[in-house]
Structure formats: C-alpha cells, structure tokens
Amino acid sequence: MRNADRSESPRLSRREILALGGGALVVASLPLAARGRREPVRRAVPVMGTIAEFAVVDADPRRAHDAIDAAIQELRRVDRLMTRFSATSEIGTANRLAAARPVVVSAATARVLEEALAWAHASAGAFDPSLGRAVVLWDVGRRREPPPDGAVRRLAGRGLFRAVALDAWCGRPVVRLADPDAQLDLGGIAKGYGVDQAVAALRRHGVTRAIVNVGGDLYALGPAADGAPWTIGIRAPEHPERLAASLEVQDAAVATSGDYMQYFQHRGRRYHHLLDPATAEPRVTPVRSVTVTAPTCLAADAAATAVFGMAPERAARLLQARAPGARIVRTIATDA
Numbered sequence: 001m002r003n004a005d006r007s008e009s010p011r012l013s014r015r016e017i018l019a020l021g022g023g024a025l026v027v028a029s030l031p032l033a034a035r036g037r038r039e040p041v042r043r044a045v046p047v048m049g050t051i052a053e054f055a056v057v058d059a060d061p062r063r064a065h066d067a068i069d070a071a072i073q074e075l076r077r078v079d080r081l082m083t084r085f086s087a088t089s090e091i092g093t094a095n096r097l098a099a100a101r102p103v104v105v106s107a108a109t110a111r112v113l114e115e116a117l118a119w120a121h122a123s124a125g126a127f128d129p130s131l132g133r134a135v136v137l138w139d140v141g142r143r144r145e146p147p148p149d150g151a152v153r154r155l156a157g158r159g160l161f162r163a164v165a166l167d168a169w170c171g172r173p174v175v176r177l178a179d180p181d182a183q184l185d186l187g188g189i190a191k192g193y194g195v196d197q198a199v200a201a202l203r204r205h206g207v208t209r210a211i212v213n214v215g216g217d218l219y220a221l222g223p224a225a226d227g228a229p230w231t232i233g234i235r236a237p238e239h240p241e242r243l244a245a246s247l248e249v250q251d252a253a254v255a256t257s258g259d260y261m262q263y264f265q266h267r268g269r270r271y272h273h274l275l276d277p278a279t280a281e282p283r284v285t286p287v288r289s290v291t292v293t294a295p296t297c298l299a300a301d302a303a304a305t306a307v308f309g310m311a312p313e314r315a316a317r318l319l320q321a322r323a324p325g326a327r328i329v330r331t332i333a334t335d336a
Contacts, residue, residue, distance in 0.1 A: 024216035024256040024289065026233045026243070027055060040210075040225065043068050047075045048191055049085070050215030056202065057209035057225045067205035071198035071212065078194035081109050082186050084132055094175045095132060095183045102167065102174035108193075110173035112298070113166055116189050119302045120161035122322045127306035128277040130160040132183030138282070140273045145266050146281070155181065155280040191217045192255060192301025199297075216256045219297050220249040234330055237288040245330045249293065255300035257308045258289030258332075274308050285309030286333045292319075294326035 040055040041064035052075055058064040086092045090105045097103050105113070116129035134155045137147045146152075163179035175184075191214055198212050199219045209222040211230055220230040229248035236244040237260040247254070259272035259282070276283040287309045294300035303326050307315035312328075319326045 024235055024258050024261055025213060025218050025254060025291075026235065027053075027211055027213065027230060041065060041068065043072075045072055047072065048079045048083075048194060048214060050191075052198075052215075053211070053213040055211040056207055058207055063205060064207065067202045067207045067210075070201040070205060074197040074201045075194045075214065078108070078190060078197060081106055082112060082190040082193075084135075084183075084185050084187070091184050091186060094177070098175045098177040099180040099182075102169055102176050104169070104172050104174050107173065110166060110175075112186055112190055112193050113164075113175065113184070115193075115298060115302065116186060117161060117164060117166065119189070119306055119322055123306045123318055125159050125161060125277045126310060126318075127188060127302060128159075128161045129184055129186055129188065130164050130177075130182040131155070131275055131277060131280070132185040133181055134275055134277075134280045135185050135187070135273075136183075137280075138271070138273070138275065140262050140264055140271055140282075143264055143271070145264075146271060152280050157278050157280075159277070188305035189298060189302045191215065192253070192297040192299070195219050195253070195297035195301075216258075216261070217297050217301050218249075218254045220252060220254070223250050234289070234291050234332075237332055244289075244332050245291075247291075247293070247329055253294050253297035253300040254291060254329075255294075255297065255304040256289055256291040257304040260288060274305065276309075283309045287331060288334060289330075289332045290328060291330040292326055293329050294323050299323040299326055 040057045041061055043054045045052050054068045056064040056068060081090045083089045084091050087096060090109045094103045119127040120129060137151055160179060160182040163177055163182040165176040167174050195212050195214050195217050199221055202210050212219050224230045229250035231246055232249050232254055233243035233246045234256060236242045237258055257274060259270055259274060263270050263272040272282045274283050290304055290308050292300050292304045294303060303319055303323050306318060
C-alpha cells in the first residue's frame with residue numbers, strides 16, 4: 001500500500017462534481033484522455049442505498065464491462081442478504097424472528113456479523129451492530145425534529161451487542177437475539193464488505209487497475225493508468241465543492257464517516273446518522289469527518305464508523321487491535 005496525505009483545498013469545477021458523484025470521497029485525478037492516457041471504462045449504478053461508481057482501466061473495454069457487471073452483482077448480492085430495509089433479507093429475517101428462535105444465515109452474513117461483533121467488543125460498544133431500533137427511531141433522512149426523549153433513553157447505554165449470539169446448528173450458522181430490543185443494522189460494515197467482494201469479482205475477470213467507490217467506501221486496485229497511485233479527494237464538510245485534502249492510494253481501501261451526508265437540522269443543532277450507543281442519539285463531537293485507510297474495505301468501513309469522535313489514543317489502540325495496517329489519515333473538526 002502506498003498513500004500520502006496531501007492537505008489541499010482545490011476547488012472542483014461544476015462539471016467535475018457532476019462527473020464524480022456526490023459522495024464523501026472523489027477520484028480527483030485529471031481526466032486521463034486529456035493527458036493522452038487510456039480512458040477508463042466508467043459506470044455508476046444505485047445500490048446499497050447509495051451510488052456505486054466504477055472506473056476500470058483495461059485494454060479490452062468488453063472485458064472491463066463484463067467485470068463491472070460481475071462486481072455490481074456482488075454488491076447486489078450483499079445488499080439482498082444484509083439490508084435491514086427488507087423483511088425477507090437474512091438480517092431482516094433475524095430481526096423479525098431471532099428473539100424467538102435461531103435464524104439460519106449464509107456464511108457471508110455470518111462472516112460480516114462476526115466481524116461486527118468483534119469490533120463491538122474491542123471498542124467497548126462504540127461500534128454496535130445491534131442499534132437497529134435506534135437507527136429507525138432517528139430516521140435522519142426523513143425526520144425534521146428529534147424523537148421523544150423517553151424512547152431514546154430506553155435504548156441508551158444498553159450494550160445490546162452482547163445480546164447477539166452467532167452459533168452453529170447442523171453445520172450452518174445461526175443468529176440468536178437474547179433481547180428483543182437488539183435489532184441488527186450492518187450499515188457500518190456491510191458496504192465495506194460489498195466493496196471487497198466487488199473488487200474480488202474484478203480481479204477474477206483479469207482487471208488489475210480500477211476504482212470502486214460505494215458512497216464513501218472505496219478501494220483502489222493497482223495503479224492508475226499513468227502508473228502512479230490513484231489520487232483520492234476528501235470533500236470539505238462545509239464546502240462540498242472543495243476538497244479538504246487529497247491522498248494517493250494504491251491497493252488499499254479508504255472509508256470516510258462524516259456528519260454532513262445524512263442529517264437534519266433542528267434548533268441550531270445538526271442531528272446526523274452516526275449514533276452514540278451510550279446515548280442512543282447522534283454522537284456529540286467537534287469532529288465533522290474522519291477518513292481511514294486499511295488493507296480491506298470491510299476494515300476501513302468499520303474503523304471509520306467506530307473511531308468517529310473517539311479520542312486519538314483510544315482510536316489508535318482500537319485500530320491496532322482490530323485492523324493492523326489501518327490508520328487515520330484525516331480528521332476534520334468544526335474549527336478546521
């Protein structure tokens with residue numbers, strides 16, 4: 001992995017913003033064709049509640065398109081298994097039934113849930129994949145004011161991840177929920193896993209140079225067309241038309257968690273989607289965003305969620321314990 005933080009604030013033109021999408025991370029390199037390089041095959045599709053963007057550099061455009069098709073299918077497969085928005089997904093089924101009886105899940109869902117629970121225990125609950133009820137309660141995409149205090153307090157500081165058990169039955173993984181208030185939400189880790197599976201699909205098709213960016217969870221495969229690392233821009237929270245920083249990435253993942261992509265304002269306070277399990281409400285912190293690099297996107301996704309607003313020393317210990325090789329490359333606070 002090669003990456004270097006280059007703290008800059010370049011302004012993006014309107015055309016560049018439209019071309020690069022609206023996520024927290026953008027591929028900030030200049031158009032390759034303008035420099036006489038091979039034009040990458042690009043695709044953007046809605047999946048996993050966001051936009052997945054692909055840029056594949058390959059001598060054979062047909063192979064590039066076939067590889068992207070396979071990568072999209074991987075993202076859709078992960079979404080079908082792990083979304084909480086469907087009552088018939090494996091996570092949706094577990095949320096409906098696992099408090100009453102064990103629910104069989106696939107090896108993929110079991111793997112992601114196992115990782116999520118490991119992050120929960122290592123972070124003393126700062127990362128909690130069982131806060132589905134609180135996530136639904138806040139529903140920051142639709143709310144315009146906070147939910148009732150009593151409903152929030154009932155879910156605060158419960159450590160509900162301890163009520164989630166991943167066992168085996170007849171050789172198959174099963175999920176049990178010992179507390180009916182524990183509801184699974186893998187939104188802080190499943191997208192990263194999906195990116196990893198999409199990259200694996202690209203590799204199976206012979207692709208060696210590509211970017212996969214799914215709503216702020218990104219993997220840079222190999223170098224860009226000019227042989228240098230990919231240049232990734234981190235959007236400034238207050239000024240999305242600007243980059244707060246850029247970094248060079250090759251064969252590594254990047255994930256950003258921030259309070260400016262999903263939120264509502266009420267009486268001067270920003271209520272965002274990154275909940276604090278201790279209070280069951282949006283985390284109160286001067287941090288606006290945190291960007292993490294890691295060898296896998298699953299690790300980067302979970303790490304960026306877990307360390308958002310965490311003290312630097314504690315964050316460093318957590319990354320060392322759960323994701324050796326991961327590091328925080330940029331933290332943006334209100335006074336930045």
